[in-house]
Amino acid sequence: MLLPQVLQSLTDQGVGPADRLLLGFSGGVDSLALLHALRAANQAVLAAHLDHGLRPSSAQQARQAGELARSLGAGFITRREDVGAYAAEHKLSIEEAARKRRYAFLFEAAAAEGAAAVLSAHQADDQAETVLMHLLRGAGPAGLRSMQPRWLPNPWSETIPLLRPLLGVTRAELEAYCLAHDLTPIEDESNADTRFFRNRVRHELLPPLEAAAPGAARRLTQTADLLAAEQAVLDALSQAAWQRSLAARGAEYLRLSRAALRGEPLALQRSLLRRAWSELGAPGELSFETVQASLELATGPSSVGRLDWPGALQLWLEGDALWLAAPEADLPLEWPQAEAQPQPLPVPAALDLPAGWRLQAGWAAAPAGWAAADGLQAWLDADTLPGPLTVRRPQPGDRFQPLGLKGGHQRLSDFFINAKLPQRARAAWPLVCSGEAIVWVAGYRPAHPVRLQAASQRVLHLQLTHSMP
Structure with missing residues (x-):
């Protein structure tokens, strides 16, 4: 019954009889049974094998896989990589490194060969193992739904799907299929190596679980199916939430x-x-x-x-x-920032700052309610200014008397902290100075000594504006 089941699964995923497929092929029971079933249906298949370079016998296994694939009338490609070195370089487990390099190879080969899809021979027992592994790692619903029959888009391609047509077939059924068709699979000795988490789950955890609760593996795969359907609803809600929450990327x-x-x-x-x-x-x-x-x-x-x-x-x-x-990522700065060297600010004039910001200075009458205006504008008593205006960055030891602080000064660094100014923005934040005195922390607060009063005659208006590029 394997052939109709596989063909129906592929048909459900949009694969036609004329499509060329690429199958990840180890030569083990699962991939051998799948390749045989596909070739029995005259499906064009290219078997692809990655030699991970982790064991002395891996090159021999790659040769055996090639002979086996060609004996079934399939094309065969292989590549050898040093997965151990890749794992060390990228600080990954051997399992994760092997997975990443294997799928990268499969999708590169599929794109080069014009394959309509990449096929994996994961089956129902693999699914049960995956559910249990994710459960033990504390995964959420997306992780517990485990492997899906079709994955597109995926981390390797926007156009080539990853298909798993054997998720409804057990390992025992595949072994029986190989026996019935006189197929001799390649024994992969790494499958018995319990240093790997999946193998420990397979050999040491699932058997006693199945003994204690017969049918446990089947129910784990059913759990994955249930969660997949529920996760589809959550995905739709999550997509809307993502659009609401994403501010920049x-x-x-x-x-x-x-x-x-x-x-x-x-x-x-x-x-x-x-x-x-x-x-x-x-x-x-x-x-x-x-x-x-x-x-x-x-x-x-x-x-x-x-x-x-x-x-x-x-x-x-x-x-x-x-x-x-990443800590070294080049993040955008969306705040106003001053140039490295102080710049004069004539009145009236406009000074262009990086990232689309502009600082404008001019003469104007103060509007009613000026004191409650947002921090992007300030009105100062021009007759109290001690000298010409400049715009500069903060300097060590800067002190400032913000509007409302009637006695003494505070350190500019403390003002930044109290104002909750982001750390990355502080070093180049624009300060409007008159002589040596800071008269406006742009975007926040003017200085108390130059504030408008009832007797003020000349009013200096300062404003920060931003235009999107």
């Missing part, structure tokens, strides 16, 4: 709105963090502990904070912004 960073994140239900908050993780191409699943710690930081009262994520990523706060990026 680049190749190496994401910025979410904390206010938007706080407004979502807990399930969607968790989903958004996992989405952010996957959007940056990070491998694997986020642990429950990482998600919880991240949410406590992101939805809490603090405006600053930082948390290390796996995969050399960091999550940190900047006011309402929640950033996720």
